[in-house]
Amino acid sequence: MASPFELLGLPVTFNLEASNIDSALRAAGLKWHPDRFACAPVVEREHAEEQMAEFNMAHACLSNPLQRAIALLEVFACPYDPSGVNADPEFLMEMLEIKEELAMAKGGNDSTALSKLIFDLRQREQRELMQLSQLFSTWESDQNRSQDLPKLQQLLNQLHYLARTIETSY
């Protein structure tokens, strides 16, 4: 099956602009949205439904940096495998502390502290995303593509953990 990059006709790289991803969907939609086939025979309309669904999914995947990273690793035949990643003990300890602080802020109904913690987590997520983007640009330009893979996978793991923590903090 075609990769989301291929489907939307985008370069296979982690560092894509959101506006480019959106433009690609727009171009596909103008051609393939079922509305374009409203007066066409049923077969053509159904085909358009399927095509558009694929484009929508590819767009959703590429618009999310973590999913984009996973899709990219797949294209390069280095699938992301969370179970094979050794977590950084320091990161885990920090997260445990943050989780305790979150629980305390929530338990004590301290909304100021809670917003502060979530804000910090988001800042951290942003920093790690930047780091991920840098790692990917070196990794993509490296012929061997093996050097940084464990580092990439570890960072991805941490970002997943961060996203999950933020999601459940509200």
Add this chain to the structure above:
Amino acid sequence: MELPILGQEPQTSELILGIDLGTTHSLVAVYQHGEPRVLHDGEGDTLIPSVVSFPQGGAPVVGKAAVERMLLDPLHTIYSAKRLIGRSVEDLEREISTLPYKVVHSEKRDMAIIDLGERLITPQEVSAHILQACRDRAAAELKLDAKSLTKAVITVPAYFDDAQRQATRRSASLAGLEVMRIVSEPTAAALAYGLNKQDNCKVVVFDLGGGTFDVSVLELHDDVFRVIATAGDTHLGGDDFDRAIMVHCAAEIREQSGVEVLADPRARAALRMISEDVKKQLSSNEDAEFVYHDADAGIAYRRTIDWRTFQNWIIPYVQRTLDHCVSALHDAKQTPDSIDEIILVGGSTRVPFVKAAVAQLFNRPANDSINPDEVVARGAAIQAGVLGGEVKNALLLDVTPLSLGIGTAEGTVSKIINRNSAIPVQAKEGFTTYVDGQTAVKFTIVQGERELVKDNRTLGEFELRGIPPMAAGLPQIGVRFQLDANGMLSVFAKEEKSGVEASISIEPKHGLTDNEVENMLADAWQNAERDLETRRIIDLHAQRKNVLRAVHKHQEFAKENLSPESWEELREATAAAENIEGSTEAKQIKNCVDELEEASIALAESLMNDVANNAVKNQKVSDLSS
């Protein structure tokens, strides 16, 4: 259907009507000569009151003529039918008490119907009469035969559930119209405004009509419209403002004259009209007079209402609209400052206090350059132009309002399509069996944001039968969700090894009510933590059982091949893991599972050594169990 003959010019496509089927008013527009055109009657009015009167022994009357009968014949003159459509009496308790006509429960259809005395009529039939009036108006204005107009785009509030959308489709077919597309009202409004817009802007559509409120956050890229979030309430609108005036004045009348004036349907209809008139006056005047006389009942009531008093009466309703705005912005991950444009839709946005409140929330005045009554009909006509092929540079991309998923054997939900996904969309997820030799799997399709099946809405169930007997965990069952451009869901399941298939199309008999949607979202937020904890416990128990099953399977082997220390360690860990069956302490279960896995490493190594004569480090026994 006739097929076009090759070589012939394609037939010029039939004119598609764009209809705004509103709670209080309806409008019809068409796309002609490169622009939308709202059609009016001989007197130049574009609004068709959504009122149908059924005189005893006579033909039904629609629109203005029906409005005139509201006072004369309130029991047979139906307004706000849109509030009843696709809903049950249970959903409508609050409404029914304020309607002058009689609404009863239909056992057979499980929905609210109207009792006219001589006969019963469904809200769909009432709407069908309004749609017919729209078609007749178009035919008259365009000098066409009404029979030649058979296709329409119809708008509904964004929060309309499936049952309400289906009921609206049914109304159209009763009126002899094929629905080419149901479009959400705010989306249509954005279409009407959007064509001249700049690239890449975020728009909030604030639509306060007579009976419904919708707020949507849309993303506009020169010609693609994407709805990124919606919120709203089909029980909030200008009618509430009228009712606020009516209830306050009726209370004063009761104090002054002792007459419970709202108990009389005719008096109530009269008070409603006076209230509406007062509200309209207060859009341009500082104050307005409320005058009601009924010599028979001994009532002579007169009161001046200034804008400040009116404002105080409607604050709770306006506050609710703002709350929905905040929640839609949150869902769309936007702030009031990141929004480029705010569009006002619906006649009730003419109320100065509403405009001021919206401007205050967003820190700038809202756009009302297109007549707020006509903007939705214009958008519907543009969508009709898209479907007819006349408009090539506009496209409307819609989203699904709630997540869709599959309930698992443990009672948790595996989300397959996330809320706010662009449609059409397809998504796939793999499942397997839990018991050795299992030949059938039951799938529960759920809608909602909660982690557990029981807290979400079940849309349907189906079974995949005829799976060849295999060990638990071996069958590969792919479940595919397919949501089309109109929001209809189809689910397919296939066992990949045997090719056995099953599928279902979901057309819920009765969809979600607004309150349900709202409550489900609120519940999901409030209970996220607890749900997660419950889910974690369920997952841990599943893991525990997996490892235990694997250990039991190789018990004999372990006894013979492990060192006495390892064997003892494994036995202890197994006993501990068996003893915590039913525990709800995540930590405790986790510890037991960890210890058991740790203890089973020796077994795994020994098994691997035995099988392949090849040492494997750190392999857990559960990985080898199949």
